Amino acid sequence: MAEFYGSCQGERGEAHRLGHWGMRVVAASWHGGIAINLSKDANDNVHAVVEMINWHGNGRNRVLYRGPIDADGLPASVRVTEKISDDPRIIE
Numbered sequence: 855m856a857e858f859y860g861s862c863q864g865e866r867g868e869a870h871r872l873g874h875w876g877m878r879v880v881a882a883s884w885h886g887g888i889a890i891n892l893s894k895d896a897n898d899n900v901h902a903v904v905e906m907i908n909w910h911g912n913g914r915n916r917v918l919y920r921g922p923i924d925a926d927g928l929p930a931s932v933r934v935t936e937k938i939s940d941d942p943r944i945i946e
Contacts, residue, residue, distance in 0.1 A: 857873065857874055857894060857900075858892050859871075859872055859873075860877055860879050860895035873892075876889070876891065876892055876893035878891045882907070882909040882910070882913075884897060884910070884912055885912050885913060886907065886908060887907045887908075887909040888904070888906060888907070889903075889904075889905050890902060890904050891903040892923070899922055900922065900923045901919065901921065902922075902923050903920045904919040905918055
């Protein structure tokens with residue numbers, strides 16, 4: 855049975871993928887992208903790395919979160935260290 859599950863919805867429909875040891879999911883536009891990496895350590899704790907990534911020469915690389923995911927599927931703690939934008943549409 856797979857430990858990790860990913861899905862996405864696009865213009866051609868929905869796609870799903872399974873991962874046993876880890877999973878990397880990327881969502882990108884011509885302005886940059888977001889990557890999420892999930893993995894398990896030797897004690898079966900799930901860890902996440904969420905990062906902004908450069909995509910085809912656009913965007914910047916920056917780790918937004920690195921740490922454990924608790925039993926509710928939420929980051930155990932999140933701390934915003936830098937304001938990303940003054941645009942009110944962007945939720946920080």
